[in-house]
Amino acid sequence: MAEQKHHYSTEPEHYILSPETEPFLERVLFNNRQVVVAILALLTLVFAWGMTQIRLDSSIEKYIPLQHEYVQNYLVHKDDLNSGIANIKIAVEASGGDIFTREYMETLSKINDEVFFIPGVDRSGMQSLWTPNTRWTEVTEEGFQGGPVIPSTYDGGEHSLQQVRENVLKSGQVGRLVANNFSSSIIDVPLIERDPQTGEKLNYQAFSHEVEKRVRDQYGSDSIRIYVTGTPKKLGDLLDGAVSIGYFFLAAIGMTAILLFWYSRCIRGTIVPIVASLVAVVWQLGALALMGFSIDLYSVLVPFLVFAIGISHGVQIINGIAIESGKGANELQASRHAFRGLYVPGMLALLSDAMGFLTLLFIDIGVIQELAIAASVGVAMIIITNLVLLPIAMSWLGISRSGVVHAERSEQSDPVHWRVLSGFASRKAAPAVILLAVALGGFGYHYSQDLKIGDLDKGAPELRADSRYNLDNDFMVSNYSTSSDVLVVMVETPVEMCNSFKAMDIMDRFMWHMENQPGVQSTVSLVTVSRLVTKAMNEGNLNWYALSRNQTILNTSIQRAPGSLLNSNCSMAPVVIYLNDHKAETLQTAVEAAELFKSRYDDQVDDMYFGAKAEIIDAAIADGKLDSVPVRLQLASGNAGIEAATNQVIEASQDTMLIFVYVVVFSLCLLTFRSLAAVACILLPLALTSILGQALMTALGIGVKVATLPVIALGVGIGVDYGIYIYNRLEAMIIAGYDLKEAYWRTLRSTGKAVSFTGVTLAIGVATWIFSPIKFQADMGILLTFMFLWNMLGALVLLPALASFLLNPEAIRRRHDKRHGEVPPAA
Amino acid sequence: MRSVLECLSRKGSGLSLLSTQNPVRRLSGIFVALAISLSSSTVLAGWTDPLDTPAAATEKAHQTLLLDVTRAGDRLVAVGAYGHVIYSDDNGQSWKQGKVPVTVTLTAVDFADAQYGWAVGHDGIILASQDGGLSWNKQFDGYLANEALVAAAEKRTRELEQQQTEATDPQLQEDLDYQLEDALMALDDARYDVEQGSTKPFLDVLFLSRNDGFALGAYGMLFRTRDGGKSWHDIAADLPNPDKMHLSQLAVLGDDWLIVGEMGLVIRSRDYGQSWERLELPYDGSLFGAVQSGQDWLVFGLRGNVFTSSDHGDSWRQLPTGSEQTLLSGSVARNGAVALVGNAGTLVTLERDNVSSTPLIRIMTLEGRSGLAAGAAVGDGWLVVGEAGARAISASEFKQSVGE
Helix, strand or coil, X not given: CHHHXXXXXXXXXXXXXXXXXXXXXXXXXXXXXXXXXXXXXXXHHHHHHHHHCCCECCCCHHHCCCCCHHHHHHXXXXXXXXXXXXXXXXEEEXXXXXXXXXXXXXXXXXXXXXXXXXXXXXXXXXXXXXXXXXXXXXXXXXXXXXXXXXXXCCCCCHHXXXXXXXXXXXXXXXXXXXXXXXXXXXXXXXXXXXXXXXXXXXXXXXXHHHHHHHHHHHHCCCCEEEEEECHHHHHHHHHHHHHHHHHHHHHHHHHHHHHHHHHHCCHHHHHHHHHHHHHHHHHHHHXXXXXXXXXXXXXXXXXXXXXXXXXXXXXXXXXXXXXXXXXXXXXXXXXXXXXXXXXXXXXXXXXXXXXXXXXXXXXCCXXXXXXXXXXXXXXXXXXXXXXXXXXXXXXXXXXXXXXXXXXXXXXXXXXXXXXXXXXXXXXXXXXXXHHXXXXXXXXXXXXHCCCCECCCCCCCCCECCCCHHHHHHHXXXXXXXXXXXXXXXXXXXXXXXXXXXXXXXXXXXHHXXXXXXXCEEEEECHHHXXXXXXXXXXXCCHHHCCCCCCHHHHHHHCCXXXXXXXXXXXXXXXXXXXXXXXXXHHHHHHHHHHHHHHHHHCCCCCHHHCCCCHHHHHHHHHCCCCCCCCCEEEEEEHHHHHHHHHHHHHHHHHHHHHHHHHHHHHHHHHHHHCCHHHHXXXXXXXXXXXXHHHHHXXXXXXXXXXCCHHHHHHHHHXXXXXXXXXXXXXXXXXXXXXXXXXXXXXXXXXXXXHHHHHHHHHHHHHHHHHHCXXXXXXXXXXXXXXXXXXXXXXXXXXXXHXXXXXXXXXXXXXXXXXXXXXXXXXX | CHHHHHHHHHHHHHHHHHCCCCHHHHHHHHHHXXXXXXXXXXXXXXXXXXXXCCCCCCXXXXXXXXXXXXXXXXXXXEXXXXXXXXXXXXXXXXXXXXXXXXXXXXXXXXXXXXXXXXXXXXXXXXXXXXXXXXXXXXXXXXXXXXXXXXXXXXXXXXHHHHHHHHCXXXXXXXXXXXXXXXXXXXXXXXXXXXXXXXXXXXXXXXXXXXXXXXEEEHHHCEEEECCCCCCCEECHHHCCCCCCCCEEEEEEECCEEEEEECCCEEEEECCCCCCCEECXXXXXXXXXXXXXXXXXXEEEEHHHCEEEECCCCCCCEEECCCCCCCEEEEEECCCCCEEEEEHHHEEEEEECCCCCCCCEEEEEECCCCCXXXXXXXXXXXXXXXECCEEEEECHHHHHHHCCC
């Protein structure tokens, strides 16, 4: 019986190409161990060199769906819209008082000077109470009168401060440069994105550190508080966060090592899988760098996955070797047997991982696609490093005596928990388990109906709600009349016609249309400026607060409009719509309203007329080809516009992706096990996890977004491993002649521990992300940890329960006998 | 259309039983889809001139730019941006929107009685209502105004040419030469406006009766009707306003009529418009309005300047208000108290007791400091309109804010 068991448990019951190829593969690899290791070492050197070439990529474009119509429209005008993105705002608060004190003004002046000299600052564009471009104006009988808000006669005295207070009121800067409650004021700092001398791109991270050091650290105190917001600062914080992920990686390695040693009780059995998995990481990073990819905030997580997956497979091999060694095999024999027994389920599991990742390619967002490629490459690397390199290395090193003893002891031991678990493989306990699973599934499905698309928290979604940046952002939003959630609609006209009455009137109506939508706070465009200036030119009389039909007046009124409100040749003018938040519903309402307006107002004329020269338009109007100046609205830009596009892409692709990933694992399992019952046993627990995962997202208030979409594919792709390992062994035990309960108990004794170990190592790898300062990494960490652990539980509990109903041990044995007869295959 | 909606809504209640997710939203989605399909077949695609585009229905008209408010009987009627006319039968607690055939900014409104009212605004629009402000129809617009101005300019040049051929006195001829030159320039301007389609805003409207009314505004525009607005006549030439200063307001002060305008312009008629004379003020800044308080006249304008006259405008003296904010409009309560409103949320009240000769002046600055364009007495307090829409200020709130 022992002979037979030995035979059945190590001979591959299933194969990938043909029964003949696999032993051949084993022979080739193990008969030329030195050559194989030499080649692998050489490759490692090459990839290690490649890894030094890798760069961190902070470009925004990879995070957005480039093919989406909105993004395409945005890219057309990207350069025109760029102004305004690269600036930061520094709010200086006099805590508990107001800004009209000598001390505050002095500090503000010092900070202003400090910021002025930070490299990268566009000094001419800087604005604060202390810059000369902050002026007050008023209409007098003689015309306009005005001056700098802080007069040249300022001396810090009571009279001067009173004067500043009056000038601030006259300047119209309350809510913009000065807080609505007068307890803080802003230094608005535009940045030069490229150094004019060297042409080098501004390093946001360095800039952000400089601001922290020279402003917050130096001037922040109990009486003066500093708040900094703006895209460059956010990017700087994100890049800082990305660096901290390195420490998490070290932590994950440490925890895994401890676990591994506890599991194997063998130093060699601990170090070799870790080294092999690290080699996989080096290969993966090196290969990506050599392929020309860079690391971003998502793919920086892939090494964790590669490492964890590598360890989990390595552990199976080590376990196998230890068991074989216990049976008296020498190092080489033990390694070969372990390889022979495990490379098929290992390869199958890894292939399904890789295929699962590749389904992410269906999502048209750069970071997700690169994540898919990076993870697939990484998993492909594991096949070589952990299924080939590791057993070959162990064939020299071998398992230590203590490890063998430990493995033997644990195989002989009969722990209560395996007995309990094996009970689930009987028809007595199984119905309860299945009922519970169905109930959980129903509950999860019901709960997941409220799952939202998009980011649900306020502030910068990339960072945590309680991060420094988001707290600062909160301060700005609540004390100033601005919103950080902006939808931009680009109004296109022919050249020099963005200020024609028709275009301006359409913008005006569009703004009012949008202001009537729930979730819209206010709107700004060229029309806002034109109306204000027209009013000002008419002695501040509110009756003139309207668009003029007189083209000369229109032209004059926008002469000094900020460059961000029209492009250089006046063929595009953005309408900026400030939203309450960036919740998916808010975005959708706003975007739908804009689309409705667009459908009514867009001139349906040939594309060529937009951005065309005035002569062409005049000629076309004269020819009767056009009725009037063509105008159209193009969605969308601004963080809200891009996010709306992203949400649409995600909504459209989430079901497709889920279907594809299941089709892939279904096909792979069916191809290998050639039994629908087997596939059902493996996939149903996964499906339950997917449903509960969605319910968990709903409960935690995590939306389906760029960061969480890959989790589903990763969860299924990696989660299937457990099922494959367990089913593979279970089937072998059934063929060996045990009844289901006994077969499952024996399965648990040999692989159960390895499987639960796999679940825990994987969970450790991703759980460290939960502490990431980058919110989407934390979200991914929570969900993946849940999915890895729950998938393990599903495989250990639900799989046997299902098997007790779906599998027919007799039929399995018959099929095996029919195929292989009494003689075991390929000795 | 209504029957279709009713049918759908009945059907909708059935639908909501079937749908698992938010039945209300699903139903409203159907309505929106229906509304779009209906409206797209009736509303012309693409942009139409604001003078031909009906004002869109909105819930927010009372929260956006409003430029004038008046009484139609007990009802308050206010006008403002995007062709908004809103009315309130509860002194500004709640507002309903009137049906208006244009989307241009309306600057002024006046009712001859509870039913008959007129509103004027940008693009030379004149609207009339015969149902107390619920619905409005177009009587006149900038294109017609431009044509009328061209016609008037043509008539003027013809007359001058005629006079010139008849004139023999060289002095008179030289005068006529200048006048003709001016007239030709005016004609050119008028023709240019017609060609360009650029129009001028009316800034005020006043009706003496259901038939007799005025509309006046930018560049000295003054039109009069005697048939309730069926025909409007350019009578700008009657005014001593050779430089075509903007006319801000025409006020009836007792038996006299007073027009105030740009750069200290004050014009009075003591014979119901038969003749007009320019009055001299010790001030040449722009004036935006005039009211009568007791026997005294008040005119006001730029930078908080208020002038008062006790002799029907023959002599004026300045009333120091203490405010530097431009005052745009005035209204008088039943008890004779005057409220002047203006930029930066400024509300200046002038109350007169029987003892002292100068009124008690109090200034309130509304929170948010958004500009105010007009006001009306409501009970003991005021209803003001402006940049941020309509806002009622009770007597107690006012007292509190001025520190009483």
